Amino acid sequence: GPTPARLYGQYARLTGRPALPPLFSLGYHQCRWNYRDEPDVYAVHSKFEELDYPYDVLWLDIEHTDGKRYFTWDKSVFPHPKEMQEKLWSQGRRMVTIIDPHIKRDSKYHVHKEATSKGLYIKDKDGNKDYDGWCWPGSSSYLDFTSDRVRSWWADQFAYDKYQGSTPSLFTWNDMNEPSVFNGPEVSMPKDLRNLDGVEHREWHNLYGLLFHRSTAGGLIRRNAPEKNVRPFVLSRSFFAGTQRYGAIWTGDNVAEWSHLEAAAPMLLSLNIGAISFVGADVGGFFGDPDAELMTRWMQAGAYTPFFRGHAHHDAKRREPWMFGEEWTVRMRRAAMERYALLPFWYTVFWQASVTGMPIMRTMWMQYPRAEALFAMDDQYMVGSDLLVKPITGPGVSSATVLLPMVDSWYDAKTLQRVASSTGDAAGVTSLRVESPIDLGIPVFQRGGSVVPRKLRLRRSSALMTQDPYTLYVALDDNGKAWGELYADDEVTFDHERKGACGAARFTSDWRGGWALRNEPDLGAAWAGDEKEAGRRMVERVVVMGVDKVPGKISLDSEDLEFEYDAASQVLVIRKPEVSVLTEWEMKVTL
Template structure:
């Protein structure tokens, strides 16, 4: 155990009231040619060495810390929206092994290159192996070794611990059309009609945050979407579905019933002083439910009933975004590490699992809504071991360029190798405007993504597939 004093995170100071602990150990993979896993990052399938001969001194360790990363870079060890501390080795003749550390605190991992400890006299010809160094900010050592002997067996052994992927709805493996934001019901109707006019198959149309009343989730903007049930029924008549966004930040507005009820019940994460944590996100001043608490997860799930989510129908499903959690005025755009959860547990100890619990609660809510007879569909941006049980994930806010098209392949493959088989990337890139050639090639690639969705930022040009003349 290492005790460290307070540290500065930009304008925030982490005082570490318990004299925070770090845990570290080495893991060696014998007979390994390369290692993969530990998503999420925009890099190659095989993890590159971060220390050792030939590695530049400024190379950072691989980081597992769920963050809302704006316009992330490709070929960077920096962590992104989800964290899966599972590493898999691959050797000759298809032999593999795995190491999994069930820990939700920030983690940093070094992959050591050949000859990093050559002075010890080890004969690398006889002792071919890959050494790794793991360090976590807090938590415990709850570790699993998977002996394979092949990659398929490693994944099977891992999912026997964390759960098998959920069987998806049939419609969910088809094409999804999304952008921030389709303006109103007329816009939705026109987009739907154009898909028919151009004979382009699609199954799902998505609405981002501005379909709500002032970014209060479970509501509709009555001026822009005055007839949400009728809008959904028109899609359902064609065998199509709708997905709306529901994020974890709840607008602090005493006239908003959801906030008032959560505050009265004491359901919010607390700040270090014991008051409801108040952070800044899309609605402005916001608080965040303590999803670690099973009682709160059950309460949240009930909000998806047709009675509570007025205007929803059986053809409506859910998108959980910003659930790292994202806090615009927080350290590293996230929740302070000394925020408090159930039992006085600091946020630092369970940060990477927050989105997982939010995903779980939403999925279970839809399951309950359907009386156990309708498979949920809930897309999540943040993830953690076990997220595969609750629905798909995607690779977050990528960019409209060839590098992001290219890197989407190893990102999705890595997710599949670590148990999350239902994943995809925003076709066309979320930020920026793709040219016709890039967009066409991305659709060709995206058809092979398990989760196939076109999505774009509100500042981009409209790019529905018929607009480019192909």
């Protein structure tokens, strides 16, 4: 401490900083237990394509395997897994398969056979026999992930020649890793079992999921030898202090009820308080059948959480976004489009978290520690420091009350209108009633004094957005100032760490005999002076909120720029500045 920012910086130094994930993992994920076969996968993918509905990842649950044997495929329904992945990747999509820690006890199963011969399993309470528990495959044994030797062996299983049918566009979901044992006490492992060092399970239970997650992430890195230069994506259900270094977490099996949508934000905020930031809840609820309104409101809320995945139980009705009728598909698609437009902002906030340790989804008190009236709030939150989000979590609700900290001014992020001015009171809060019919989505506000980057060209996946230009949304504070960052790298590899192939634009605006917006980027060694990279990251538009004077002229390097100004809304739009976020520049507004 004493501030939240210093607290999380100290905690990150102790337990590790959050990993910067690959960009695709911040897009929308479509999952179900289970997509039945390859034609089912292709049909779902094709429908997303037909509707221009953006998504990045299609998931396969346990039924894709050969009898719940992980690292295998049921060839009767997935006869060509490699070709399936490559086809989806050719259109910018990845896939994820589930791999759990319980190993089917089958002498013909190569993973079990090798684990047994090498002595890699957790032992019974006497330390003599391999533990035999019950999980999805039936009789199962459990690898001892507290052992370096076991973790290294596990990582090797992800090699493409061992995990046959896998490709570089396939990533991993670790479930049941508490570990779950159906016939065990508390549906987990007996506390008197022993690891390979003879230590009882009660001493390392909380570490098991963390070490399994770590091992899997290491395997996804190791499979791309010799460079080992592709960032992994692994979703885990179990976690512990330090999990933030390895991947994403979700809240487990929820229910398609309004009460579970209402509980999602408090649960995710609790995880973020614990410095586990890359988190989400199953959109729509895992068990049961959401109606169209619940599914839509959940999609709208999920679009403003760090991990954004729709998922469903195999007994639930199909609930892909087009299953509820055209009018509802349009609403859900609009929510997904909001998410994709904001991907540059999300990626920047994830980068900031990887540097500072600050949570991504923040309770109000994290950002406003002197506003006591906000301390107990768990139904609205901040994404980074600049967006305030208020999910709608009840049926038939078309308005909401939002509490806005008075130390800042605020703008409606969708209408761009100023809704509150600052009083400068760090402890003050003002109440605002806002209309939020389902067609408009949920209330979202941009903090005055911030710059939020977006990409506004609709694409079907994040991979197809790489070359797209940015639009900068500048929300002026009451003194006409703003500041913000935009982080960029190749979105896939570790080159940002290893070579300095990255850059952070730093925008500032203020009044100095007129208004000016400046960029003074901080570039890594590999991108300093790189004109090709600079040319790929251009600004096509600047939208400035809170401009209360009519501009006379806007210039960049003595050249006049096109602009439009709406005096009623006080919004200024500067068009086609043709500047890069990786080069220095200054736009000047003469009144």
